[in-house]
Amino acid sequence: MNVAYAYPWDIVGDPAAPQRLADLGVEAVALAASYHSTRAATPFHPSHRVLDVPHAAFYLPVRPSAWGRLAPLTPTWTAPDAYLRASEALRSAGLQVHAWTVLTHNSALGAAHPDLVVRNAFGDPYPHALCPAFDDVVDYCERLVREVLTVGRPDALILEACGPMGFGHQSIHEKTSGADWTATDADLLSLCFCSACADRYPSGTRDRVRAAIDSARAEADPRPDAAATAPVTETTTPASAQATAPISGNAQSSAPADARASTATDVLAAPSVSIEDALGPLADEVRAARVGLSASLRSHLIAVARDTAPRVPITVHANPDPWAVGAFAPLPDGEPGAEVLVANCWGDPAADSARLARLAELCAPGQRVGAYVLGLPPRPADAPALADLLNTYAKAGAAEFHLYHAGLASPRRLTVMAEALRLTR
Numbered sequence: 001m002n003v004a005y006a007y008p009w010d011i012v013g014d015p016a017a018p019q020r021l022a023d024l025g026v027e028a029v030a031l032a033a034s035y036h037s038t039r040a041a042t043p044f045h046p047s048h049r050v051l052d053v054p055h056a057a058f059y060l061p062v063r064p065s066a067w068g069r070l071a072p073l074t075p076t077w078t079a080p081d082a083y084l085r086a087s088e089a090l091r092s093a094g095l096q097v098h099a100w101t102v103l104t105h106n107s108a109l110g111a112a113h114p115d116l117v118v119r120n121a122f123g124d125p126y127p128h129a130l131c132p133a134f135d136d137v138v139d140y141c142e143r144l145v146r147e148v149l150t151v152g153r154p155d156a157l158i159l160e161a162c163g164p165m166g167f168g169h170q171s172i173h174e175k176t177s178g179a180d181w182t183a184t185d186a187d188l189l190s191l192c193f194c195s196a197c198a199d200r201y202p203s204g205t206r207d208r209v210r211a212a213i214d215s216a217r218a219e220a221d222p223r224p225d226a227a228a229t230a231p232v233t234e235t236t237t238p239a240s241a242q243a244t245a246p247i248s249g250n251a252q253s254s255a256p257a258d259a260r261a262s263t264a265t266d267v268l269a270a271p272s273v274s275i276e277d278a279l280g281p282l283a284d285e286v287r288a289a290r291v292g293l294s295a296s297l298r299s300h301l302i303a304v305a306r307d308t309a310p311r312v313p314i315t316v317h318a319n320p321d322p323w324a325v326g327a328f329a330p331l332p333d334g335e336p337g338a339e340v341l342v343a344n345c346w347g348d349p350a351a352d353s354a355r356l357a358r359l360a361e362l363c364a365p366g367q368r369v370g371a372y373v374l375g376l377p378p379r380p381a382d383a384p385a386l387a388d389l390l391n392t393y394a395k396a397g398a399a400e401f402h403l404y405h406a407g408l409a410s411p412r413r414l415t416v417m418a419e420a421l422r423l424t425r
Contacts (some may be wrong), residue, residue, distance in 0.1 A: 001027045004029050005402065008044060010044075010057045010086075012086050013046065014045050026421070027095070028096035034148070041408050055179070060151045061081050068136070098156040099148045100158045102161050103160065116137055118130040120191065120192070121188070131194050145305050146304060149309040150308060154232045156313040160300065161327045162329045164290070166326060181213075202285045205282050208278075208280070285405065294331070298316065323369050345373050370400045371396075371401050373389065373415050375403050384423065390420055393422065
């Protein structure tokens with residue numbers, strides 16, 4: 001099964017949209033039921049060409065009785081039941097509708113509840129990132145899944161950001177690139193030390209993370225007294241890594257070539273030091289704590305989904321890297337409760353293929369691997385090139401393609417997507 005991603009506002013108000021998506025040759029549309037803020041092009045819509053989405057929202061009716069301390073916001077830029085309207089229109093064109101559900105990535109709720117967000121080792125909050133170590137966040141995610149399945153009645157459920165988000169976030173006028181942080185620095189800055197997470201790590205973890213980040217800065221500083229300005233402890237290890245430039249997919253998300261840190265900042269090349277080297281003897285325990293948090297949320301939500309709608313298939317946006325942060329949560333041990341494991345394939349094809357192959361190895365019998373393929377810049381609008389990429393991913397284990405993004409794409413790019421799918425059959 002191949003899937004095209006779209007927003008409700010791409011379909012609502014555009015009678016031609018359902019057939020246009022069906023003409024791509026996909027069997028289903030991943031329709032956003034819960035999504036973060038963005039600024040989106042709408043190249044086909046009869047009423048607008050650019051849509052500002054200032055905050056995260058729920059695209060189904062928000063029933064007050066269904067929510068606890070955290071409740072999603074209703075959109076004002078489209079109909080409050082836009083998901084339902086778009087879903088009906090898509091089904092009329094013979095398409096399945098998969099509920100694209102973003103969980104812990106929510107700047108609106110994070111700003112309103114700063115006590116529930118991810119905080120780095122320096123205590124800095126990340127308002128875009130709800131931390132699932134808090135019961136209130138898990139409760140919100142559970143209610144979100146139940147409402148999507150109960151009210152939205154999708155043909156399948158897609159879970160994105162099913163774990164803690166990290167440092168990388170392309171927020172409004174992002175101004176972090178000049179710090180010259182490396183990919184490993186971004187990983188270290190993604191470790192959460194909120195009040196619910198800090199005690200999960202071994203003693204000394206916070207100090208080691210802070211020292212690792214600042215010691216790398218001191219080593220790069222040409223001033224003679226620079227080393228004296230950075231904190232140094234016996235556990236200090238330089239944190240630096242070969243950097244990879246991000247590939248931006250839309251106004252609110254990006255993926256580096258290794259699709260792991262999902263950081264929206266540019267980082268410079270530096271001597272390669274892994275996060276394991278930076279954490280030293282603490283690495284195993286820290287890694288287990290992070291992976292366990294994501295696994296706990298994922299298994300809980302899958303159980304909730306099975307209880308609510310037993311026959312609805314579940315897709316998880318996943319990364320086999322145990323240090324992964326962002327929309328594709330770490331899944332180094334597999335997830336037998338889901339039907340499809342989808343890997344980000346926005347970067348280097350070799351790295352993408354390795355990620356797909358690893359997910360395929362982790363699959364239980366009957367599970368499938370999907371490739372989340374970028375059809376937007378900087379990928380060229382070239383059908384044979386995209387078809388070659390799809391064939392490469394198929395050889396690595398991808399049984400289905402998830403095309404990003406059918407609503408943001410120009411007419412030329414939609415034609416390229418359709419032709420590429422035909423060339424891979």
